[in-house]
Amino acid sequence: MKLNTLRPRRLRQSSAIRDMVRENSLSVKDLVYPIFVVAGENVKEEIPSLPNVYHLSVDNAVKTAKEVYELGIPAIEVFGLPEYKDEIGSSAWDLNSPVQRAMRAIKEAVPQLVIIGDVCLCQYTTHGHCGQLCGHEVDNDATLKLLAKVAVSQAKSGADIIAPSDMMDGRIAVLREALDEAGFQNVAIMSYTIKYASGYYGPFRDAADSAPQFGDRRGYQMDPANSREAMKELELDLAEGADYIMVKPALCYLDIVRQVRDRINRPVAVYNVSGEYAMVKAAAQNGWIDEKRIVLESLLSMKRAGADIIITYHAIDVAKWLKEEN
Template identity: 80%
Template sequence: MMKQTLRPRRMRISEGVRSMVQETTLSAKDFVYPIFVVPGENVKTEIPSMPNCYHLSVDNAVKLAKEIYELGIPAVEIFGLPEYKDEIGSSAWDATSPVQRAMKAIKTELPKLVIIGDVCMCQYTSHGHCGKLCGEYVDNDATLELLAKVAVSQAEAGADMIAPSDMMDGRVAAIREALDAAGFINVSIMSYAVKYASGYYGPFRDAADSAPQFGDRRSYQMDPANSREAMKEVELDLAEGADIIMVKPALAYLDIVRQVRDNIDHPIAVYNVSGEYAMVKAAAANGWIDEKRIVLETLTSMKRAGADIIITYHAIDAARWLKE
């Protein structure tokens, strides 16, 4: 029998050897945890389609932020349900809204925790679309002014980073100009540059009460069948001043993450979205999968594909597991 000289298994023979040659590592520092804030006090209500995720009043959001920071997770992204909605979503830039109050309170308690502000209109508008309407069409250019107002209001409240998720053309440039004019030249922009019109968003729309009252968002979010278009969106947002590029959803679009990684040197974020989370939780609750193993494998795949930052509802559990 011929002697075997090439034995890749030698590098898998023990945990110690495997750790030495591991190509991709996962850390709590890679994570961003999304928080949903709501009006009221002492509110902590579980979101039915997202087990272990909660609607939180500002006081409880601060408590959760402290837990997140102690686990070594460096950032939170704050979403919110407003006290009122109207046609143009004016509560989105109201300084007394839960999002702005939560940002201010968390930044006061935890000045080193990075606060990311989601900038969109859907959860603030009475019609549930991501901008100002003209008939049943979202008026792109009229919406830019509103998004800029939201971004500045969040920066004033303490946001370190603005994350526009609306998919309006030109919104990165409009937000950058508004932030700079208001003196927030060091507030960065994490652009949802590659955001697909996905079926994976269902539980989030329950959590944020943001489902459109008519139609859908395919006229502004990307077609899941398109790949080349992703780089067009990335190039446009970088030219407008984006500091970080996001791909959303993550798991079904890892080919897009790799495509973006191979073409740009900027940091890349992915959003491990609510539908991806809910499917894992449901399968784990039925005993069909090993939740810890599946979650860590899934998050590692996102880093392996090229992501630097992972926004995920699994962040708290994953950070604990990684300490074991």
Template identity: 80%
Template sequence: MAGICQTSMYLGDVVVMYNQKLRPRRMRITPAMRAMVRETTLSAKDFVYPIFVVPGEHVKEEIPSMPNCYHLSVDNAVELAKEIAALGIPAVEVFGLPEYKDADGSSAWDPTSPVQRAIKAIKATVPELMIVGDVCLCQYTTHGHCGHLEGHYVDNDKTLKLLQKVAVSQAEAGADIIAPSDMMDGRVAAIREALDEHGFQNVSIMSYAVKYASGYYGPFRDAADSAPQFGDRRQYQMDPANAREALKEVDLDVMEGADIIMVKPALAYLDVVRQVRDHIHHPVAVYNVSGEYAMVKAAAANGWIDEKRIVLETLTSMKRAGADIIITYHAMDAARWLKEEE
């Protein structure tokens, strides 16, 4: 074609023709240009920050395997919630350590437990902050499994009745979103039924629909004192080798009434995130879990990586894969860094 210069490049026996007038680098030449054509934009409004509440007052104890994350008493959790909201982060997810444990985890639905008290206190003090309640039993049971045991087997249907109690107790405390993470079959339908029966039709469900039996959860189990006392959770959490099964779990939870679908962990499962995003029209959440966080913090502490750059690149990859919501322990730092770049 007249006016267009073509040049041949030889790569072994392959001749590659390219057009010198077509230069993608023009779109990368300055920060302003890169920003203008950027396909994926990360924002503090994409984040949910997890917090860990514990019994007592004036407690702020760093979690050894999760630097800059803390066990907080309710009073300090409220103060942290103020900082989170001021950074433009729209939501927190509340986890907790109870004052007592038993075989069925009854402290999980006790209105005087730290989680319920924290939800109530944060909602009263920072009403604009969305609160996600984690519904599971592992940190509340003496055995560390996510439901009612029959021998060494977690009884699915008996567990559903316990999860209903937890969900209702958190909604009564003021949770905006209930997030079941137990991986029992039918839990979304059971929780939706219980919430509706108690007048909480407007409380949403964010289902841990695709939760893998992952090695990336180690630091969280220290933080929540939730390691199983025997065996593991592979009988109810998903096999990391399976992707098609993820879509089946998603379909079931959507049919049962889930409002938001989650994939957990995030970083090692971005292919699954993309498949889920392409499969449904619901909002998709990912959980950037404790092991992913701890690896970055350890490498940064040793001077091996640029923490800010790695964190923002990692979170952007989750958004690019299709996540609308990112639950991450990096949320507060990332929100500050993004603010600096504005």
């Protein structure tokens, strides 16, 4: 065979040709921006381990939501630090907590912006675990009842999508039943279906003040060594009625994202988590990498693996970069 009959470089000769044959693309519509809401007024404090990410009071959360919407980002995910904590995390379903107040204010100010509510108890409990304790173990079934209260309270406050991140068994079915009984049949569930016990969550636990006071979360989050188990979790959440499937973290688990994508026809989300973001920021601040190029390449890899939705702290920057390119 003559060498000149096989030349893949012919399809790389110009930017126009490369654009014509590009297999995957990144759009602002793929993005979700996470925010952290706190009590008080006129609060905008940078989180040390997450440069350019802030703790926001409700008024500033609304301003950020408006910016996000104007940039074309379709959704935010709301996390929060409560005004009080207790053993069962009751502030998580308090309608006067910062998260619920922020949801109401954002929905009133920017009604077309999709609001995703994180449903978990870790940042609301005194012990920092994701559910009600029995001794030093999280009581799975007792926790489900509490998570249902959180989901309904967030739906009442304006959440369009509920995103349980606790990794309790059976939670999707329980939340679906609770939402339906409360009249929120149209509120969707984005399940943290495959959430690994990862070392990449460190900056988030700083941001949300959610580090466990003892032990770790390996008893309910997944072992990073396992992929067949991830498919079991996927089957269970599909059967229980999850509308979206999420893999978390993203970068080290793109093989899992591809396995999920090949098995289902529902939307697949990934969470480009705090540790992934912080490493890029640190390297960029030291001048070691081209931040824009690295971020766009990383997020494109998530799309290539099969993700439809990318939750990322880079979302605002990416939206601006994509706008400049167009």
